[in-house]
Amino acid sequence: MIEKEQLVKMIDHTELNSHSGEKKISNLCDEARKFGFFSVCVNSCYTRFAAEKLFGSDVLVCTVAGFPLGACTTATKAFEAGKSVEEGAMEIDMVMNVGALRDKRYSYVKEDIAEVVKACGPALLKVILETCYLTDEEIVEACKICVDAGAQFVKTSTGFGAFGAFPDHIRLMRKTVGPHIGVKASGGIKNFKEVWRLIQAGASRIGMSAGVTMLEGFTLFKYAPQAWLEPEIPCHVCPSRHASLGKLPKALYTYYKQKCSSCPHKDEYNKFYD
Amino acid sequence: MIEKEQLVKMIDHTELNSHSGEKKISNLCDEARKFGFFSVCVNSCYTRFAAEKLFGSDVLVCTVAGFPLGACTTATKAFEAGKSVEEGAMEIDMVMNVGALRDKRYSYVKEDIAEVVKACGPALLKVILETCYLTDEEIVEACKICVDAGAQFVKTSTGFGAFGAFPDHIRLMRKTVGPHIGVKASGGIKNFKEVWRLIQAGASRIGMSAGVTMLEGFTLFKYAPQAWLEPEIPCHVCPSRHASLGKLPKALYTYYKQKCSSCPHKDEYNKFYD
Numbered sequence: 315m316i317e318k319e320q321l322v323k324m325i326d327h328t329e330l331n332s333h334s335g336e337k338k339i340s341n342l343c344d345e346a347r348k349f350g351f352f353s354v355c356v357n358s359c360y361t362r363f364a365a366e367k368l369f370g371s372d373v374l375v376c377t378v379a380g381f382p383l384g385a386c387t388t389a390t391k392a393f394e395a396g397k398s399v400e401e402g403a404m405e406i407d408m409v410m411n412v413g414a415l416r417d418k419r420y421s422y423v424k425e426d427i428a429e430v431v432k433a434c435g436p437a438l439l440k441v442i443l444e445t446c447y448l449t450d451e452e453i454v455e456a457c458k459i460c461v462d463a464g465a466q467f468v469k470t471s472t473g474f475g476a477f478g479a480f481p482d483h484i485r486l487m488r489k490t491v492g493p494h495i496g497v498k499a500s501g502g503i504k505n506f507k508e509v510w511r512l513i514q515a516g517a518s519r520i521g522m523s524a525g526v527t528m529l530e531g532f533t534l535f536k537y538a539p540q541a542w543l544e545p546e547i548p549c550h551v552c553p554s555r556h557a558s559l560g561k562l563p564k565a566l567y568t569y570y571k572q573k574c575s576s577c578p579h580k581d582e583y584n585k586f587y588d
Numbered sequence: 589m590i591e592k593e594q595l596v597k598m599i600d601h602t603e604l605n606s607h608s609g610e611k612k613i614s615n616l617c618d619e620a621r622k623f624g625f626f627s628v629c630v631n632s633c634y635t636r637f638a639a640e641k642l643f644g645s646d647v648l649v650c651t652v653a654g655f656p657l658g659a660c661t662t663a664t665k666a667f668e669a670g671k672s673v674e675e676g677a678m679e680i681d682m683v684m685n686v687g688a689l690r691d692k693r694y695s696y697v698k699e700d701i702a703e704v705v706k707a708c709g710p711a712l713l714k715v716i717l718e719t720c721y722l723t724d725e726e727i728v729e730a731c732k733i734c735v736d737a738g739a740q741f742v743k744t745s746t747g748f749g750a751f752g753a754f755p756d757h758i759r760l761m762r763k764t765v766g767p768h769i770g771v772k773a774s775g776g777i778k779n780f781k782e783v784w785r786l787i788q789a790g791a792s793r794i795g796m797s798a799g800v801t802m803l804e805g806f807t808l809f810k811y812a813p814q815a816w817l818e819p820e821i822p823c824h825v826c827p828s829r830h831a832s833l834g835k836l837p838k839a840l841y842t843y844y845k846q847k848c849s850s851c852p853h854k855d856e857y858n859k860f861y862d
Contacts, residue, residue, distance in 0.1 A: 357659030385631030
């Protein structure tokens with residue numbers, strides 16, 4: 315089990331919607347102070363604002379770069395990250411160039427990350443892989459490149475892709491990067507049960523907007539630990555279930571469909587690709 | 589009616605998915621040359637690549653900046669735009685700071701745009717309002733600010749928001765900016781019928797990924813013009829219909845719901861907010 319004090323210090327309290335204004339960010343900072351979250355995670359136009367709001371607390375400011383597509387130039391990502399560090403960000407969450415990774419242009423991907431590492435200086439860099447658009451093999455490759463390039467963290471998702479964090483992907487990432495690199499789960503995480511599953515799978519940080527309601531759930535669940543320690547039906551937490559053609563590139567949809575049809579749980583649970 | 593030659597020259601042939609690689613962009617450029625589209629619209633990591641592919645043709649390169657959230661710093665948007673112009677972009681589609689507009693921080697919004705106008709130099713600047721997150725009053729305000737700041741175009745959507753372009757919004761934007769500023773419709777536009785509706789409403793440019801299949805439709809529709817010139821059922825093309833709480837900020841969902849409940853068509857067609 316986990317204590318509340320440990321749990322809150324794993325949470326990046328997050329607000330990245332384009333339509334959010336200062337009031338939302340201000341509330342986010344107040345909540346982070348009140349509950350003792352590790353950081354607030356905001357868009358770069360709010361770096362300075364959040365840093366001022368959090369002055370004198372031990373809540374860090376985490377800012378995104380090249381977010382959420384990761385398809386701007388390397389120079390732009392590095393510029394954005396560098397400026398955010400100047401304005402008070404202690405952590406930067408950049409998005410990997412997903413298209414280049416899928417193209418197997420690995421040296422481009424590595425250079426893209428290495429330049430942001432440089433721009434970050436003393437700040438910690440997390441690299442968002444956007445796992446929903448990658449095969450397992452590509453996730454492994456991406457993790458290796460991130461470590462090689464000098465990033466301190468790999469992170470699953472932006473929250474703007476086809477789907478978010480799954481224990482399967484977290485396990486794969488943790489296995490690939492080993493114990494000394496951070497693994498951050500993010501995207502669509504709503505409650506403590508999901509958080510706990512991701513921590514068990516190897517996540518060392520959780521990015522979510524629903525941190526406050528998650529903590530309420532955590533308190534309640536304490537009284538009935540068995541109910542939420544029960545293993546989940548595998549297909550319910552399988553990325554394949556969420557792989558819809560609407561948002562995924564066709565190749566990846568096919569990949570998931572094939573994975574699903576050769577899965578040992580297929581006859582027991584799967585209702586999705588019959 | 590419209591001739592094919594005019595129609596193709598209104599299309600920004602668009603590919604902005606994070607997972608798209610060089611092959612997709614290469615095909616996009618080939619199609620744009622073949623069909624004579626006005627431009628290709630790509631993420632900034634592909635500006636140079638597209639410019640090289642299109643060298644010697646009359647298809648322009650259009651690159652996005654601060655895309656799709658518009659929530660990076662002004663300096664980052666201007667940096668990205670300026671570099672893209674250096675690398676061969678003739679048009680820049682930037683995203684307005686939507687949160688600041690909703691906060692009524694109008695001088696920030698104007699300055700944000702004006703700095704990118706400067707960075708664009710000779711290139712044309714379109715400003716994406718992300719209309720799905722704005723009330724009608726905010727759309728009008730945003731259009732005025734864009735014109736004041738020196739932008740040559742206002743544009744509806746990124747394609748990554750809650751919904752895309754609607755004739756109602758285009759009409760409002762055209763009415764506000766007058767005849768000398770461009771109005772670009774974008775986001776979720778799939779076929780000629782939709783394109784035609786948006787042009788009739790006042791759009792002077794269309795951003796879409798489905799330009800090639802749209803043209804096939806255009807050719808077919810020529811034989812049965814009545815079928816697609818018929819007026820649409822109002823509620824089918826009303827933004828309110830697409831305003832779901834899942835993606836919209838609560839205030840905007842309420843706004844649309846109220847609009848809907850006082851609409852003259854409510855008893856005839858509306859089935860959404862009963």
